[in-house]
Amino acid sequence: MAEDTDKDATTELHLHNSGELLRRAREQKNLSLEDIAKSTRIPQRHLLSIEAGDFEALPGRTYAIGFAKSYARAVGLNDATIGSQLREEMEDQGHGAYQPEDAGYSPDDPSNVPPKFLAWTAAGIGVVVVVGYLIWRTLVLEPGQLAGLSAESESSMTGAAEETPSPILSSQPVAGPAPTGTVVLTATDTVWMKIYDEDGERIFEDQMAPGDTFTVPSNASNPQILTGRPDALTVTIDGQVIPPLGTAQRTIKDVGVSAPALLNRNIDAAGDTVESDN
Structure with missing residues:
Protein backbone atom coordinates (compact mmCIF):
# COMPACT_ATOMS: atom_id res chain seq x y z
CA MET A 1 0.00 0.00 0.00
CA ALA A 2 2.85 2.37 0.87
CA GLU A 3 4.49 1.63 -2.49
CA ASP A 4 1.30 2.66 -4.32
CA THR A 5 1.26 5.92 -2.36
CA ASP A 6 4.89 6.67 -3.29
CA LYS A 7 4.15 5.93 -6.95
CA ASP A 8 1.13 8.23 -6.88
CA ALA A 9 3.22 11.01 -5.30
CA THR A 10 5.96 10.60 -7.92
CA THR A 11 3.39 10.64 -10.72
CA GLU A 12 1.83 13.79 -9.26
CA LEU A 13 5.21 15.51 -9.13
CA HIS A 14 5.89 14.86 -12.78
CA LEU A 15 2.46 16.14 -13.87
CA HIS A 16 3.66 19.68 -13.15
CA ASN A 17 6.96 21.44 -13.57
CA SER A 18 9.15 21.94 -10.53
CA GLY A 19 8.41 25.66 -10.28
CA GLU A 20 4.67 25.09 -10.21
CA LEU A 21 5.01 22.36 -7.62
CA LEU A 22 7.02 24.66 -5.38
CA ARG A 23 4.54 27.50 -5.80
CA ARG A 24 1.54 25.27 -5.02
CA ALA A 25 3.25 23.84 -1.93
CA ARG A 26 4.07 27.36 -0.75
CA GLU A 27 0.50 28.57 -1.21
CA GLN A 28 -0.86 25.52 0.60
CA LYS A 29 1.24 26.51 3.62
CA ASN A 30 0.08 30.14 3.29
CA LEU A 31 3.67 31.30 2.81
CA SER A 32 4.77 34.25 0.72
CA LEU A 33 7.94 34.52 -1.37
CA GLU A 34 9.25 36.89 1.29
CA ASP A 35 8.76 34.16 3.92
CA ILE A 36 10.71 31.65 1.80
CA ALA A 37 13.45 34.20 1.11
CA LYS A 38 13.90 34.84 4.85
CA SER A 39 14.08 31.13 5.75
CA THR A 40 16.40 30.13 2.88
CA ARG A 41 18.35 33.39 2.45
CA ILE A 42 17.65 33.21 -1.29
CA PRO A 43 16.76 36.51 -3.03
CA GLN A 44 13.07 36.76 -3.93
CA ARG A 45 13.88 37.41 -7.60
CA HIS A 46 15.60 34.00 -7.83
CA LEU A 47 12.67 32.28 -6.12
CA LEU A 48 10.29 33.95 -8.55
CA SER A 49 12.48 32.85 -11.51
CA ILE A 50 12.39 29.25 -10.26
CA GLU A 51 8.61 29.30 -9.99
CA ALA A 52 8.31 30.78 -13.49
CA GLY A 53 10.90 28.42 -15.00
CA ASP A 54 12.95 31.42 -16.14
CA PHE A 55 16.35 29.71 -16.01
CA GLU A 56 18.08 32.47 -17.96
CA ALA A 57 17.53 34.83 -15.02
CA LEU A 58 19.27 32.49 -12.57
CA PRO A 59 23.02 32.77 -11.86
CA GLY A 60 23.74 29.26 -13.16
CA ARG A 61 22.68 25.63 -13.25
CA THR A 62 24.45 24.76 -10.01
CA TYR A 63 22.81 27.59 -8.11
CA ALA A 64 19.41 26.97 -9.71
CA ILE A 65 19.37 23.36 -8.48
CA GLY A 66 20.69 24.33 -5.05
CA PHE A 67 18.07 27.09 -4.67
CA ALA A 68 15.28 24.74 -5.76
CA LYS A 69 16.34 22.11 -3.20
CA SER A 70 16.38 24.68 -0.40
CA TYR A 71 12.97 25.96 -1.55
CA ALA A 72 11.63 22.37 -1.52
CA ARG A 73 12.80 21.75 2.03
CA ALA A 74 11.20 25.01 3.17
CA VAL A 75 7.78 23.95 1.85
CA GLY A 76 8.00 20.28 2.84
CA LEU A 77 8.74 18.71 -0.56
CA ASN A 78 11.39 16.10 -1.31
CA ASP A 79 14.47 18.14 -2.25
CA ALA A 80 16.14 15.29 -4.18
CA THR A 81 13.06 14.79 -6.34
CA ILE A 82 12.69 18.53 -7.03
CA GLY A 83 16.41 18.78 -7.85
CA SER A 84 16.25 15.89 -10.30
CA GLN A 85 13.09 17.22 -11.97
CA LEU A 86 14.54 20.72 -12.30
CA ARG A 87 17.72 19.28 -13.81
CA GLU A 88 15.66 17.41 -16.42
CA GLU A 89 13.66 20.54 -17.22
CA MET A 90 16.83 22.58 -17.73
CA GLU A 91 18.23 19.92 -20.04
CA ASP A 92 14.97 19.80 -22.02
CA GLN A 93 15.15 23.57 -22.49
CA GLY A 94 18.78 23.49 -23.63
CA HIS A 95 20.37 24.46 -20.34
CA GLY A 96 22.11 21.14 -19.74
CA ALA A 97 25.55 22.70 -20.22
CA TYR A 98 24.62 26.01 -18.59
CA GLN A 99 27.36 26.37 -15.96
CA PRO A 100 27.52 22.63 -15.05
CA GLU A 101 27.83 21.64 -11.42
CA ASP A 102 31.34 21.28 -10.01
CA ALA A 103 32.20 18.00 -8.30
CA GLY A 104 33.90 19.73 -5.36
CA TYR A 105 31.29 22.45 -4.73
CA SER A 106 27.53 22.23 -4.56
CA PRO A 107 25.68 25.06 -2.79
CA ASP A 108 22.62 22.90 -2.08
CA ASP A 109 21.78 24.97 0.98
CA PRO A 110 22.63 28.68 0.69
CA SER A 111 21.49 29.13 4.28
CA ASN A 112 24.73 27.45 5.39
CA VAL A 113 26.70 30.47 4.18
CA PRO A 114 27.30 32.74 7.21
CA PRO A 115 25.94 36.30 6.83
CA LYS A 116 28.36 39.17 6.42
CA PHE A 117 27.53 40.71 9.79
CA LEU A 118 29.01 37.65 11.56
CA ALA A 119 32.36 38.26 9.84
CA TRP A 120 32.32 41.91 10.85
CA THR A 121 31.37 40.94 14.40
CA ALA A 122 34.29 38.49 14.62
CA ALA A 123 36.69 41.16 13.33
CA GLY A 124 35.37 43.64 15.90
CA ILE A 125 35.84 41.15 18.73
CA GLY A 126 39.42 40.58 17.62
CA VAL A 127 40.18 44.29 17.70
CA VAL A 128 38.63 44.62 21.18
CA VAL A 129 40.74 41.73 22.49
CA VAL A 130 43.97 43.26 21.18
CA VAL A 131 43.17 46.71 22.59
CA GLY A 132 42.16 45.19 25.92
CA TYR A 133 45.44 43.28 26.16
CA LEU A 134 47.47 46.43 25.49
CA ILE A 135 45.52 48.35 28.15
CA TRP A 136 46.04 45.49 30.63
CA ARG A 137 49.77 45.52 30.01
CA THR A 138 49.86 49.28 30.59
CA LEU A 139 47.91 49.04 33.86
CA VAL A 140 49.71 46.00 35.29
CA LEU A 141 53.24 47.09 34.49
CA GLU A 142 53.91 50.55 35.88
CA PRO A 143 56.47 52.83 34.21
CA GLY A 144 59.03 52.05 36.92
CA GLN A 145 58.64 48.32 36.36
CA LEU A 146 59.00 48.76 32.62
CA ALA A 147 62.21 50.73 33.13
CA GLY A 148 63.51 48.08 35.55
CA LEU A 149 62.80 45.30 33.08
CA SER A 150 64.56 47.24 30.33
CA ALA A 151 67.64 47.88 32.48
CA GLU A 152 67.74 44.26 33.66
CA SER A 153 67.50 43.01 30.07
CA GLU A 154 70.28 45.36 28.95
CA SER A 155 72.51 44.28 31.85
CA SER A 156 71.91 40.62 31.07
CA MET A 157 72.85 41.11 27.44
CA THR A 158 76.00 43.04 28.39
CA GLY A 159 77.05 40.34 30.86
CA ALA A 160 76.54 37.63 28.30
CA ALA A 161 78.67 39.54 25.81
CA GLU A 162 81.46 39.94 28.37
CA GLU A 163 81.40 36.25 29.29
CA THR A 164 81.64 35.11 25.70
CA PRO A 165 85.27 34.22 25.11
CA SER A 166 86.82 35.70 22.00
CA PRO A 167 87.98 33.14 19.48
CA ILE A 168 91.68 32.34 19.44
CA LEU A 169 93.07 32.64 15.96
CA SER A 170 95.66 30.04 15.23
CA SER A 171 98.83 31.30 13.61
CA GLN A 172 99.64 27.86 12.29
CA PRO A 173 98.77 27.39 8.60
CA VAL A 174 96.47 24.52 7.64
CA ALA A 175 98.42 21.77 5.98
CA GLY A 176 97.52 21.18 2.33
CA PRO A 177 98.15 18.25 0.02
CA ALA A 178 101.79 17.41 -0.46
CA PRO A 179 103.24 17.90 -4.00
CA THR A 180 104.54 14.35 -3.82
CA GLY A 181 101.32 12.81 -2.53
CA THR A 182 99.32 9.91 -3.99
CA VAL A 183 96.65 10.90 -6.52
CA VAL A 184 93.41 8.88 -6.59
CA LEU A 185 90.61 9.36 -9.12
CA THR A 186 87.15 8.18 -7.93
CA ALA A 187 84.16 7.88 -10.27
CA THR A 188 80.90 9.42 -9.00
CA ASP A 189 79.05 8.34 -12.16
CA THR A 190 79.70 6.15 -15.18
CA VAL A 191 82.74 7.65 -16.89
CA TRP A 192 85.32 6.60 -19.47
CA MET A 193 88.86 7.86 -19.07
CA LYS A 194 92.36 7.25 -20.38
CA ILE A 195 95.58 7.90 -18.46
CA TYR A 196 98.83 8.11 -20.44
CA ASP A 197 102.39 9.38 -19.93
CA GLU A 198 104.19 12.20 -21.74
CA ASP A 199 105.26 9.82 -24.52
CA THR A 215 95.50 5.39 -8.29
CA VAL A 216 97.91 7.27 -10.53
CA PRO A 217 101.32 5.52 -10.42
CA SER A 218 103.82 7.64 -8.53
CA ASN A 219 106.60 6.69 -10.97
CA ALA A 220 104.65 7.63 -14.11
CA SER A 221 106.31 10.26 -16.28
CA ASN A 222 104.05 13.30 -16.41
CA PRO A 223 100.76 11.32 -16.38
CA GLN A 224 97.85 12.99 -18.20
CA ILE A 225 94.14 12.34 -18.67
CA LEU A 226 91.63 12.20 -21.53
CA THR A 227 87.91 12.03 -20.62
CA GLY A 228 84.60 13.41 -21.73
CA ARG A 229 83.18 13.63 -18.22
CA PRO A 230 85.56 15.40 -15.84
CA ASP A 231 82.54 16.30 -13.70
CA ALA A 232 82.09 12.62 -12.81
CA LEU A 233 85.52 12.29 -11.18
CA THR A 234 86.57 13.19 -7.65
CA VAL A 235 90.28 13.88 -7.25
CA THR A 236 92.15 13.43 -3.96
CA ILE A 237 95.81 13.79 -2.99
CA ASP A 238 96.71 11.75 0.07
CA GLY A 239 92.98 11.57 0.86
CA GLN A 240 92.37 15.33 0.62
CA VAL A 241 89.82 16.40 -1.97
CA ILE A 242 91.03 19.07 -4.39
CA PRO A 243 89.08 21.11 -6.97
CA PRO A 244 87.60 18.90 -9.73
CA LEU A 245 89.12 18.53 -13.17
CA GLY A 246 85.97 20.11 -14.60
CA THR A 247 82.37 20.91 -13.71
CA ALA A 248 80.76 20.23 -17.08
CA GLN A 249 80.41 17.31 -19.49
CA ARG A 250 83.06 18.38 -21.95
CA THR A 251 86.15 16.62 -23.12
CA ILE A 252 89.50 17.43 -21.55
CA LYS A 253 92.84 16.09 -22.71
CA ASP A 254 96.53 16.47 -21.95
CA VAL A 255 95.63 17.56 -18.41
CA GLY A 256 98.29 16.51 -15.93
CA VAL A 257 97.15 14.32 -13.06
CA SER A 258 100.36 14.10 -11.05
CA ALA A 259 100.31 15.77 -7.63
CA PRO A 260 102.53 18.73 -8.72
CA ALA A 261 100.51 19.26 -11.92
CA LEU A 262 97.18 19.19 -10.08
CA LEU A 263 98.33 21.62 -7.42
CA ASN A 264 99.79 24.06 -9.96
CA ARG A 265 97.04 23.88 -12.59
CA ASN A 266 94.96 26.82 -13.77
CA ILE A 267 91.18 26.79 -13.32
CA ASP A 268 88.92 29.02 -15.43
CA ALA A 269 85.87 30.93 -14.21
CA ALA A 270 83.58 27.96 -14.92
CA GLY A 271 85.59 25.75 -12.57
CA ASP A 272 87.20 23.71 -15.36
CA THR A 273 90.86 22.88 -15.72
CA VAL A 274 92.52 24.91 -18.46
CA GLU A 275 94.13 22.51 -20.92
CA SER A 276 97.86 22.48 -20.85
CA ASP A 277 100.19 22.16 -23.83
CA ASN A 278 102.64 20.21 -21.71
Whole structure:
Protein backbone atom coordinates (compact mmCIF):
# COMPACT_ATOMS: atom_id res chain seq x y z
CA MET A 1 0.00 0.00 0.00
CA ALA A 2 2.85 2.37 0.87
CA GLU A 3 4.49 1.63 -2.49
CA ASP A 4 1.30 2.66 -4.32
CA THR A 5 1.26 5.92 -2.36
CA ASP A 6 4.89 6.67 -3.29
CA LYS A 7 4.15 5.93 -6.95
CA ASP A 8 1.13 8.23 -6.88
CA ALA A 9 3.22 11.01 -5.30
CA THR A 10 5.96 10.60 -7.92
CA THR A 11 3.39 10.64 -10.72
CA GLU A 12 1.83 13.79 -9.26
CA LEU A 13 5.21 15.51 -9.13
CA HIS A 14 5.89 14.86 -12.78
CA LEU A 15 2.46 16.14 -13.87
CA HIS A 16 3.66 19.68 -13.15
CA ASN A 17 6.96 21.44 -13.57
CA SER A 18 9.15 21.94 -10.53
CA GLY A 19 8.41 25.66 -10.28
CA GLU A 20 4.67 25.09 -10.21
CA LEU A 21 5.01 22.36 -7.62
CA LEU A 22 7.02 24.66 -5.38
CA ARG A 23 4.54 27.50 -5.80
CA ARG A 24 1.54 25.27 -5.02
CA ALA A 25 3.25 23.84 -1.93
CA ARG A 26 4.07 27.36 -0.75
CA GLU A 27 0.50 28.57 -1.21
CA GLN A 28 -0.86 25.52 0.60
CA LYS A 29 1.24 26.51 3.62
CA ASN A 30 0.08 30.14 3.29
CA LEU A 31 3.67 31.30 2.81
CA SER A 32 4.77 34.25 0.72
CA LEU A 33 7.94 34.52 -1.37
CA GLU A 34 9.25 36.89 1.29
CA ASP A 35 8.76 34.16 3.92
CA ILE A 36 10.71 31.65 1.80
CA ALA A 37 13.45 34.20 1.11
CA LYS A 38 13.90 34.84 4.85
CA SER A 39 14.08 31.13 5.75
CA THR A 40 16.40 30.13 2.88
CA ARG A 41 18.35 33.39 2.45
CA ILE A 42 17.65 33.21 -1.29
CA PRO A 43 16.76 36.51 -3.03
CA GLN A 44 13.07 36.76 -3.93
CA ARG A 45 13.88 37.41 -7.60
CA HIS A 46 15.60 34.00 -7.83
CA LEU A 47 12.67 32.28 -6.12
CA LEU A 48 10.29 33.95 -8.55
CA SER A 49 12.48 32.85 -11.51
CA ILE A 50 12.39 29.25 -10.26
CA GLU A 51 8.61 29.30 -9.99
CA ALA A 52 8.31 30.78 -13.49
CA GLY A 53 10.90 28.42 -15.00
CA ASP A 54 12.95 31.42 -16.14
CA PHE A 55 16.35 29.71 -16.01
CA GLU A 56 18.08 32.47 -17.96
CA ALA A 57 17.53 34.83 -15.02
CA LEU A 58 19.27 32.49 -12.57
CA PRO A 59 23.02 32.77 -11.86
CA GLY A 60 23.74 29.26 -13.16
CA ARG A 61 22.68 25.63 -13.25
CA THR A 62 24.45 24.76 -10.01
CA TYR A 63 22.81 27.59 -8.11
CA ALA A 64 19.41 26.97 -9.71
CA ILE A 65 19.37 23.36 -8.48
CA GLY A 66 20.69 24.33 -5.05
CA PHE A 67 18.07 27.09 -4.67
CA ALA A 68 15.28 24.74 -5.76
CA LYS A 69 16.34 22.11 -3.20
CA SER A 70 16.38 24.68 -0.40
CA TYR A 71 12.97 25.96 -1.55
CA ALA A 72 11.63 22.37 -1.52
CA ARG A 73 12.80 21.75 2.03
CA ALA A 74 11.20 25.01 3.17
CA VAL A 75 7.78 23.95 1.85
CA GLY A 76 8.00 20.28 2.84
CA LEU A 77 8.74 18.71 -0.56
CA ASN A 78 11.39 16.10 -1.31
CA ASP A 79 14.47 18.14 -2.25
CA ALA A 80 16.14 15.29 -4.18
CA THR A 81 13.06 14.79 -6.34
CA ILE A 82 12.69 18.53 -7.03
CA GLY A 83 16.41 18.78 -7.85
CA SER A 84 16.25 15.89 -10.30
CA GLN A 85 13.09 17.22 -11.97
CA LEU A 86 14.54 20.72 -12.30
CA ARG A 87 17.72 19.28 -13.81
CA GLU A 88 15.66 17.41 -16.42
CA GLU A 89 13.66 20.54 -17.22
CA MET A 90 16.83 22.58 -17.73
CA GLU A 91 18.23 19.92 -20.04
CA ASP A 92 14.97 19.80 -22.02
CA GLN A 93 15.15 23.57 -22.49
CA GLY A 94 18.78 23.49 -23.63
CA HIS A 95 20.37 24.46 -20.34
CA GLY A 96 22.11 21.14 -19.74
CA ALA A 97 25.55 22.70 -20.22
CA TYR A 98 24.62 26.01 -18.59
CA GLN A 99 27.36 26.37 -15.96
CA PRO A 100 27.52 22.63 -15.05
CA GLU A 101 27.83 21.64 -11.42
CA ASP A 102 31.34 21.28 -10.01
CA ALA A 103 32.20 18.00 -8.30
CA GLY A 104 33.90 19.73 -5.36
CA TYR A 105 31.29 22.45 -4.73
CA SER A 106 27.53 22.23 -4.56
CA PRO A 107 25.68 25.06 -2.79
CA ASP A 108 22.62 22.90 -2.08
CA ASP A 109 21.78 24.97 0.98
CA PRO A 110 22.63 28.68 0.69
CA SER A 111 21.49 29.13 4.28
CA ASN A 112 24.73 27.45 5.39
CA VAL A 113 26.70 30.47 4.18
CA PRO A 114 27.30 32.74 7.21
CA PRO A 115 25.94 36.30 6.83
CA LYS A 116 28.36 39.17 6.42
CA PHE A 117 27.53 40.71 9.79
CA LEU A 118 29.01 37.65 11.56
CA ALA A 119 32.36 38.26 9.84
CA TRP A 120 32.32 41.91 10.85
CA THR A 121 31.37 40.94 14.40
CA ALA A 122 34.29 38.49 14.62
CA ALA A 123 36.69 41.16 13.33
CA GLY A 124 35.37 43.64 15.90
CA ILE A 125 35.84 41.15 18.73
CA GLY A 126 39.42 40.58 17.62
CA VAL A 127 40.18 44.29 17.70
CA VAL A 128 38.63 44.62 21.18
CA VAL A 129 40.74 41.73 22.49
CA VAL A 130 43.97 43.26 21.18
CA VAL A 131 43.17 46.71 22.59
CA GLY A 132 42.16 45.19 25.92
CA TYR A 133 45.44 43.28 26.16
CA LEU A 134 47.47 46.43 25.49
CA ILE A 135 45.52 48.35 28.15
CA TRP A 136 46.04 45.49 30.63
CA ARG A 137 49.77 45.52 30.01
CA THR A 138 49.86 49.28 30.59
CA LEU A 139 47.91 49.04 33.86
CA VAL A 140 49.71 46.00 35.29
CA LEU A 141 53.24 47.09 34.49
CA GLU A 142 53.91 50.55 35.88
CA PRO A 143 56.47 52.83 34.21
CA GLY A 144 59.03 52.05 36.92
CA GLN A 145 58.64 48.32 36.36
CA LEU A 146 59.00 48.76 32.62
CA ALA A 147 62.21 50.73 33.13
CA GLY A 148 63.51 48.08 35.55
CA LEU A 149 62.80 45.30 33.08
CA SER A 150 64.56 47.24 30.33
CA ALA A 151 67.64 47.88 32.48
CA GLU A 152 67.74 44.26 33.66
CA SER A 153 67.50 43.01 30.07
CA GLU A 154 70.28 45.36 28.95
CA SER A 155 72.51 44.28 31.85
CA SER A 156 71.91 40.62 31.07
CA MET A 157 72.85 41.11 27.44
CA THR A 158 76.00 43.04 28.39
CA GLY A 159 77.05 40.34 30.86
CA ALA A 160 76.54 37.63 28.30
CA ALA A 161 78.67 39.54 25.81
CA GLU A 162 81.46 39.94 28.37
CA GLU A 163 81.40 36.25 29.29
CA THR A 164 81.64 35.11 25.70
CA PRO A 165 85.27 34.22 25.11
CA SER A 166 86.82 35.70 22.00
CA PRO A 167 87.98 33.14 19.48
CA ILE A 168 91.68 32.34 19.44
CA LEU A 169 93.07 32.64 15.96
CA SER A 170 95.66 30.04 15.23
CA SER A 171 98.83 31.30 13.61
CA GLN A 172 99.64 27.86 12.29
CA PRO A 173 98.77 27.39 8.60
CA VAL A 174 96.47 24.52 7.64
CA ALA A 175 98.42 21.77 5.98
CA GLY A 176 97.52 21.18 2.33
CA PRO A 177 98.15 18.25 0.02
CA ALA A 178 101.79 17.41 -0.46
CA PRO A 179 103.24 17.90 -4.00
CA THR A 180 104.54 14.35 -3.82
CA GLY A 181 101.32 12.81 -2.53
CA THR A 182 99.32 9.91 -3.99
CA VAL A 183 96.65 10.90 -6.52
CA VAL A 184 93.41 8.88 -6.59
CA LEU A 185 90.61 9.36 -9.12
CA THR A 186 87.15 8.18 -7.93
CA ALA A 187 84.16 7.88 -10.27
CA THR A 188 80.90 9.42 -9.00
CA ASP A 189 79.05 8.34 -12.16
CA THR A 190 79.70 6.15 -15.18
CA VAL A 191 82.74 7.65 -16.89
CA TRP A 192 85.32 6.60 -19.47
CA MET A 193 88.86 7.86 -19.07
CA LYS A 194 92.36 7.25 -20.38
CA ILE A 195 95.58 7.90 -18.46
CA TYR A 196 98.83 8.11 -20.44
CA ASP A 197 102.39 9.38 -19.93
CA GLU A 198 104.19 12.20 -21.74
CA ASP A 199 105.26 9.82 -24.52
CA GLY A 200 101.62 8.83 -25.16
CA GLU A 201 102.04 5.38 -23.65
CA ARG A 202 98.75 4.17 -22.18
CA ILE A 203 98.75 3.65 -18.42
CA PHE A 204 95.00 3.06 -17.98
CA GLU A 205 91.97 3.06 -20.28
CA ASP A 206 88.53 1.80 -19.28
CA GLN A 207 85.00 2.75 -18.33
CA MET A 208 84.54 3.21 -14.59
CA ALA A 209 81.35 2.63 -12.64
CA PRO A 210 80.30 4.78 -9.71
CA GLY A 211 82.60 4.09 -6.77
CA ASP A 212 85.48 2.73 -8.88
CA THR A 213 88.90 4.24 -8.16
CA PHE A 214 92.22 4.49 -9.96
CA THR A 215 95.50 5.39 -8.29
CA VAL A 216 97.91 7.27 -10.53
CA PRO A 217 101.32 5.52 -10.42
CA SER A 218 103.82 7.64 -8.53
CA ASN A 219 106.60 6.69 -10.97
CA ALA A 220 104.65 7.63 -14.11
CA SER A 221 106.31 10.26 -16.28
CA ASN A 222 104.05 13.30 -16.41
CA PRO A 223 100.76 11.32 -16.38
CA GLN A 224 97.85 12.99 -18.20
CA ILE A 225 94.14 12.34 -18.67
CA LEU A 226 91.63 12.20 -21.53
CA THR A 227 87.91 12.03 -20.62
CA GLY A 228 84.60 13.41 -21.73
CA ARG A 229 83.18 13.63 -18.22
CA PRO A 230 85.56 15.40 -15.84
CA ASP A 231 82.54 16.30 -13.70
CA ALA A 232 82.09 12.62 -12.81
CA LEU A 233 85.52 12.29 -11.18
CA THR A 234 86.57 13.19 -7.65
CA VAL A 235 90.28 13.88 -7.25
CA THR A 236 92.15 13.43 -3.96
CA ILE A 237 95.81 13.79 -2.99
CA ASP A 238 96.71 11.75 0.07
CA GLY A 239 92.98 11.57 0.86
CA GLN A 240 92.37 15.33 0.62
CA VAL A 241 89.82 16.40 -1.97
CA ILE A 242 91.03 19.07 -4.39
CA PRO A 243 89.08 21.11 -6.97
CA PRO A 244 87.60 18.90 -9.73
CA LEU A 245 89.12 18.53 -13.17
CA GLY A 246 85.97 20.11 -14.60
CA THR A 247 82.37 20.91 -13.71
CA ALA A 248 80.76 20.23 -17.08
CA GLN A 249 80.41 17.31 -19.49
CA ARG A 250 83.06 18.38 -21.95
CA THR A 251 86.15 16.62 -23.12
CA ILE A 252 89.50 17.43 -21.55
CA LYS A 253 92.84 16.09 -22.71
CA ASP A 254 96.53 16.47 -21.95
CA VAL A 255 95.63 17.56 -18.41
CA GLY A 256 98.29 16.51 -15.93
CA VAL A 257 97.15 14.32 -13.06
CA SER A 258 100.36 14.10 -11.05
CA ALA A 259 100.31 15.77 -7.63
CA PRO A 260 102.53 18.73 -8.72
CA ALA A 261 100.51 19.26 -11.92
CA LEU A 262 97.18 19.19 -10.08
CA LEU A 263 98.33 21.62 -7.42
CA ASN A 264 99.79 24.06 -9.96
CA ARG A 265 97.04 23.88 -12.59
CA ASN A 266 94.96 26.82 -13.77
CA ILE A 267 91.18 26.79 -13.32
CA ASP A 268 88.92 29.02 -15.43
CA ALA A 269 85.87 30.93 -14.21
CA ALA A 270 83.58 27.96 -14.92
CA GLY A 271 85.59 25.75 -12.57
CA ASP A 272 87.20 23.71 -15.36
CA THR A 273 90.86 22.88 -15.72
CA VAL A 274 92.52 24.91 -18.46
CA GLU A 275 94.13 22.51 -20.92
CA SER A 276 97.86 22.48 -20.85
CA ASP A 277 100.19 22.16 -23.83
CA ASN A 278 102.64 20.21 -21.71
